[in-house]
Amino acid sequence: MTKKRYFIQLSYDGSLYHGWQIQPNAITVQALLDKAMSVYFRQNIETLGCGRTDAGVHATDFYAHFDVENIEEAKVLKAVTGINALLPYQIAVKRVIPVKDDAHARFDAISRAYKYYVHFEKDPFKVNRSWLLKDQLNVDLMNKAAKELLNYTDFSCFSKSNTQTFTNNCKISNAVFDVLDNGLVFTIQADRFLRNMVRAIMGTLVRVGKGEINLEDFKTIIESKSRSKAGQSVPACGLYLVEVKYNCIK
CATH class of the missing domain: 3.30.70.580 (Pseudouridine synthase I, catalytic domain, N-terminal subdomain)
Known part of the structure; x- marks a missing residue:
């Protein structure tokens, strides 16, 4: 054997x-x-x-x-x-x-999907499992910005510095916010993700939702390829890897 x-x-x-x-x-x-x-x-x-x-x-x-x-x-x-x-x-x-x-x-993974959870009121049962955010957010505008992610492939602006990747190109196939009771969930799917990418994207989209930057600013940040232009990384507690797909298994 x-x-x-x-x-x-x-x-x-x-x-x-x-x-x-x-x-x-x-x-x-x-x-x-x-x-x-x-x-x-x-x-x-x-x-x-x-x-x-x-x-x-x-x-x-x-x-x-x-x-x-x-x-x-x-x-x-x-x-x-x-x-x-x-x-x-x-x-x-x-x-x-x-x-x-x-x-x-x-x-061999052909796609991965993450979800990021946000809640707006203090909840002891969501400690370490969701991000408590007290700001008012424009979810419609955030979804418009999230949709723009599908038009790009180079996401250097959302990548952690000094990584060992050969390319910062990814193909995002889905990025959307859904409203929950007392919260939001952001779902994003791509063929691959860079280190810290989802948390950096989420931090930048929150800036859109708070009115700190507009849709054109968001696109300019992506095109700049500069991590310093994007928003801060949101806390890890709200992030979940929820799906990995392969051709080799069912």
Whole structure:
């Protein structure tokens, strides 16, 4: 029996963790998942995630791939309950999926979607899960600005500085605000996202909603390709990775 590759689908509340990716002297989702899986499978397991969420960011749909040696596929696919028993309550494995040996959780993803939640009145049940914002916002104008994102591909102005990406080009296919009871949710979908991109976009759209900049200003910011021109990044607590799509799995 030889090494076999699998995808693992999971969700997590990121409030207590320093993001997904393993870091020295910090508790991360990846570190806890790798430890639990290594214990369960009785061999060293190293996952590679579909992306990296920052500290405090949540995921309702996240994928990683891993390789396991000398274990029958049927046993690996039944590992969900056992792995979950070794993980804290904030992290939940949903399923394990057999894939081709060259399948890649990051590079094979064809689209990703995020949601960002805002609420306008103090609510103890939304602490660390939504951003409390007391400003009045023009949602119609924010939606007009969000729609403009679909007309651009270079989003350097919304990217964290000094990243190791080869390009800042992304294709956004959806960007819209929906009104909730006592709040808003912003949904955005693209083929890829830059580091800090969604939080920077949200911070700039809030400036539009508050009347600090207009629609033409918003387009000028994108065309400037300058991070200093865009709005501040909004807090991590309201951000959720909600969908990752692949051609290689259903």
